[in-house]
Amino acid sequence: MTKHLIIIILLGVLLAVFVVAMQDVQILYNTALKSYLVEGVIPRGFEETGSRNLVTAILLDYRLFDSLFEAGILLIAVSGIIWISKHDIEEKNAQFMYDKFKTPDLFVTFSRLVYPLMLTFGFYVIINGHLSPGGGFQGGAIVASAILILYYIDHDKETNIKLIVTVEKFLYIAILLFAGISIFTRGTFFTNFIPTHYSYDVQTIYLVILNIMIGFKVALGLWAIFTAFLKEGR
Amino acid sequence: MLDLTMIELTAYALQILLIILAIAIVVHRNNGTIIILITSFSLVTACLYIMNKAPDVAIAEVAIGSAIIPLIYVISISRQREFIVLDKALDDFIISDNQFTGVGYILLKRFTDLYHLELNITNDPGLCKLGTGRDQLLCEQTNVDLIVTKDEETNKYILKGKKSSILLQKLESMAKDYDNIEVIQFKDRDFGD
Numbered sequence: 398m399t400k401h402l403i404i405i406i407l408l409g410v411l412l413a414v415f416v417v418a419m420q421d422v423q424i425l426y427n428t429a430l431k432s433y434l435v436e437g438v439i440p441r442g443f444e445e446t447g448s449r450n451l452v453t454a455i456l457l458d459y460r461l462f463d464s465l466f467e468a469g470i471l472l473i474a475v476s477g478i479i480w481i482s483k484h485d486i487e488e489k490n491a492q493f494m495y496d497k498f499k500t501p502d503l504f505v506t507f508s509r510l511v512y513p514l515m516l517t518f519g520f521y522v523i524i525n526g527h528l529s530p531g532g533g534f535q536g537g538a539i540v541a542s543a544i545l546i547l548y549y550i551d552h553d554k555e556t557n558i559k560l561i562v563t564v565e566k567f568l569y570i571a572i573l574l575f576a577g578i579s580i581f582t583r584g585t586f587f588t589n590f591i592p593t594h595y596s597y598d599v600q601t602i603y604l605v606i607l608n609i610m611i612g613f614k615v616a617l618g619l620w621a622i623f624t625a626f627l628k629e630g631r
Numbered sequence: 632m633l634d635l636t637m638i639e640l641t642a643y644a645l646q647i648l649l650i651i652l653a654i655a656i657v658v659h660r661n662n663g664t665i666i667i668l669i670t671s672f673s674l675v676t677a678c679l680y681i682m683n684k685a686p687d688v689a690i691a692e693v694a695i696g697s698a699i700i701p702l703i704y705v706i707s708i709s710r711q712r713e714f715i716v717l718d719k720a721l722d723d724f725i726i727s728d729n730q731f732t733g734v735g736y737i738l739l740k741r742f743t744d745l746y747h748l749e750l751n752i753t754n755d756p757g758l759c760k761l762g763t764g765r766d767q768l769l770c771e772q773t774n775v776d777l778i779v780t781k782d783e784e785t786n787k788y789i790l791k792g793k794k795s796s797i798l799l800q801k802l803e804s805m806a807k808d809y810d811n812i813e814v815i816q817f818k819d820r821d822f823g824d
Contacts, residue, residue, distance in 0.1 A: 450687075452687045453687075522690065530686035530687045530689075530690055531686075531687060531690050532687065534691060535687065535690040535691045535694055538691065538694035538695050538698075538699060539690075539694045539698075541699060542694060542698040542699050542702070545698075545699065545702055619699060622703070623699070623702065623703055623706070626703055626706050626707055627706055
């Protein structure tokens with residue numbers, strides 16, 4: 398009884414803190430953040446970054462530092478999961494007779510039908526990140542779930558999980574280096590490396606390349622996570 | 632009286648649905664139902680994101696919350712309640728006439744049904760290739776629960792498993808009725824690392 402009472406009191410305190418914090422957010426949104434968005438990003442975002450999607454403009458240009466750390470956190474999570482679920486005996490994906498009997502044929506057929514569509518949509522979301530909603534992270538997640546469907550179609554599929562994680566690590570270093578080029582051309586870290594006097598179309602090259610790199614990194618990371626989960630029982 | 636547009640009404644309805652779904656996730660006991668509820672929770676959340684003009688977040692929510700996370704949950708829950716048997720005998724002990732009707736399968740199925748486990752039989756060539764001497768190592772390092780081998784001389788089927796699992800004692804008492812089945816329990820070894 399006391400336990401329940403303590404939990405209820407704690408939840409009440411949390412709710413009160415949350416409500417107070419939300420009022421602060423409202424004040425922030427109406428003053429500093431609003432002036433930053435209304436006077437800074439919204440009118441000048443397209444001219445400064447060449448991105449019609451202002452969320453991508455913030456993610457890949459104004460606040461690129463935050464996005465890089467976000468990608469790093471995903472990498473750390475992937476490494477942790479692989480480390481926890483490591484096996485000593487060299488093993489492939491086991492062939493489960495029972496799985497084949499269990500997976501319905503309808504599901505397999507539909508997966509075959511949907512798989513290319515999902516993959517195409519994922520690449521579309523990645524490449525069009527600067528024009529339409531989406532971007533590297535979202536597109537990478539869609540590509541990863543398309544690859545996950547592949548395991549239901551082909552049970553004997555083998556994946557080299559170490560190779561995936563290694564490629565992901567090198568890709569992350571490549572993203573860091575690519576984002577750091579701007580110190581030679583513009584003089585500041587982590588922004589668009591193409592000088593400002595070029596046209597918007599030229600500036601989008603940077604956004605597309607960075608979106609593709611982040612998309613592949615996220616797709617590989619999520620692929621590694623669920624391969625670890627799939628291998629765990631085998 | 633109430634001056635609400637259609638979109639506002641829908642948004643309120645979705646928010647109420649969200650609270651109902653959240654309570655249902657906590658209250659429900661069946662794992663499969665909970666996964667479906669989590670999926671619908673993130674779909675409703677994605678709808679709300681779109682109504683608040685955040686399509687980028689909505690795409691991420693749909694891709695992560697209602698595709699990848701439920702599939703990972705499904706995989707890990709199906710692994711939890713499994714009794715994994717490695718079939719090294721590769722004859723009609725488990726599968727006869729391309730169907731699960733062998734003597735051993737019926738025994739194991741009866742055994743796993745008793746404990747509400749799901750029987751999962753593998754004949755993975757990578758693991759079967761390992762010699763008989765490494766069976767104990769295999770039991771300890773992978774989560775294969777039982778290994779089925781055949782003794783060519785006495786024509787007996789040998790079921791091997793770890794002694795620490797209480798399940799095997801029950802299996803041994805069940806296998807007494809069969810003449811050609813023997814149950815061996817490995818002793819636990821200490822790993823001094």
